[in-house]
Amino acid sequence: MRDASKVKTKKLYYDDAYATRFTAQVVSCTGSDVVLDQTLFFPEEGGQSADRGVLNGCEVIDVQIREGEIHHLLKNEDPAAKPFSEGDTVSGEIDWEHRFSNMQQHSGEHLFSGMIHKAYGFDNVGFHLSDSEVTLDFDGVVPEEGIREAERKANQAIVSNIAVKVIFPTPEELETMDYRSKLELKNDVRIVEFSGVDACACCAPHVRRTGEIGLLKVISSQNYKGGVRISILCGFRALALLNHEHEILMKTANYLTTSSDEIYGLTVKMKTENAALRASLKKAVSENMLEKIHAVSEGEGNICFFEDDLEASAMRDAVNVLVEKKSGFCCVFSGSDDTGYKYIIGRKGGDAREAGKLLSQKFGARGGGQPQMIQGSVRAPRKELLELFEIGEL
Ligand SMILES: [Zn+2]
Structure with missing residues (x-):
């Protein structure tokens, strides 16, 4: 048995950091793990990753040092194969660009x-x-x-x-x-x-x-x-x-038709303007929806409203108006088929949680709340949500 503690691979990269080719004798070869008497391959050490390269044309994918012995790990498709024998002379070349x-x-x-x-x-x-x-x-x-x-x-x-x-x-x-x-x-x-x-x-x-x-x-x-x-x-x-x-x-x-010096200032300005525009758009959408809701006639049954992007407070306001008009489930959905919907559902004189249960069973919806009002999120097509509430099981 070789005493590993006595073997130290000669570090050729100490002599010349610019040398790229070398020959060496194989000290041991176990599977794809090769130890040589000397090497130009710098192993992973001191926080630096190992050199890359080839030994007799075989790709070296990792190099590790253990007790002064440098182990070259070859890319080897067949784990049982032993590419080299002890005493073989091999020639190696490191990847110079990488080194x-x-x-x-x-x-x-x-x-x-x-x-x-x-x-x-x-x-x-x-x-x-x-x-x-x-x-x-x-x-x-x-x-x-x-x-x-x-x-x-x-x-x-x-x-x-x-x-x-x-x-x-x-x-x-x-x-x-x-x-x-x-x-x-x-x-x-x-x-x-x-x-x-x-x-x-x-x-x-x-x-x-x-x-x-x-x-x-x-x-x-x-x-x-x-x-x-x-x-x-x-x-x-x-x-x-x-x-x-x-x-x-x-x-x-180029895209913003400005100079590189102006990009930052322009981006801040655009983001601020965009936030203000989104806020006023949301306000207009909520007002528009409330107007439509006020026009709903009183009566039996469920009712659903869909909008792209509503604040939770606007959804709640809408549901509060609707429950005074309809005896069934009063639903407001905000979102799209692609992104999914947030929902708030209210019911006066009934249990809104029944709607939540069905949404969860049918579409894996999440959410919860009180008998009068629940809220949550669901991923389902608008068409199927409408079917469920207006002509379906509820
Ligand atoms: Zn250094």
Whole structure:
């Protein structure tokens, strides 16, 4: 039996973060889980998702590290198949576009966290880098202007094209160094230094010079666990997002025949006007309905009114007038066949809840109330509701 605790996969990405192809010996292969003597595949570690790529043409879908041993998980349709044997030489290639993007995001994170640390003394206590997001959690709340300032300074450091150095200091050297770290570290510590800007213990691949990060953009910030969670994007991912958002802005400006500067003010104005129009429309509809209801002649039987969009108070007023005119169920429905209806049903000298029971049995309606008046919601076609009350079982 191999003693896993003694096996450590050689991390070729430590020697050269820019290498994309390598050959290695298979140490073990169990199903689709392959361990090699050395690899360029960065495993999921330190909050960063794993590299993608291929081993002898087989797609690598995940890479995990356990006690220094790096496991490559292959896409394998047949779980019983064993693609490699111990001692085989395999050639691997990482997905460079994906890796370089991660290097840009990750290196940008160092710069931004370094700026926040310098200005506020806060640490990045949670880092997450996946294909969908890059988030940094700080153990203190950074004000909005502090976030903008850190963004500006990080971009200044990008423009300055600072060299990025990797150092493996001795424990003695480490004691005299000033660096950021999430853990108390002693042995095999890898320090990534952005000269004059930041030093941080880190295991991931980085760019050689900050200029390669291209751009760092803060996307959002929110209070999180007593601190703040900040989302950033760097390089081509930042460019892709800005292109996407710019396209939305331009489309909207064209549609509203205005300039991008005016969109916000115009949207607020339109929303306010729309709310006022809706309110006056509702009022007119209620008044119109009440007029019709007042014209209803007194007599036996049920009666139903339908409107598109009524306030509950208007529905109640209408039902209160109707129960004085008709001895049966007096129903007011607000809504449409597509969205469903809210209803209020009243009955004077009878039990309105009987109508509610039938609506519930027939259409799964919800609601309840007193014998004189019930209210609820129902999804049923207007035609069937009319049949039920005017010529049907009630
Ligand atoms: Zn790093």
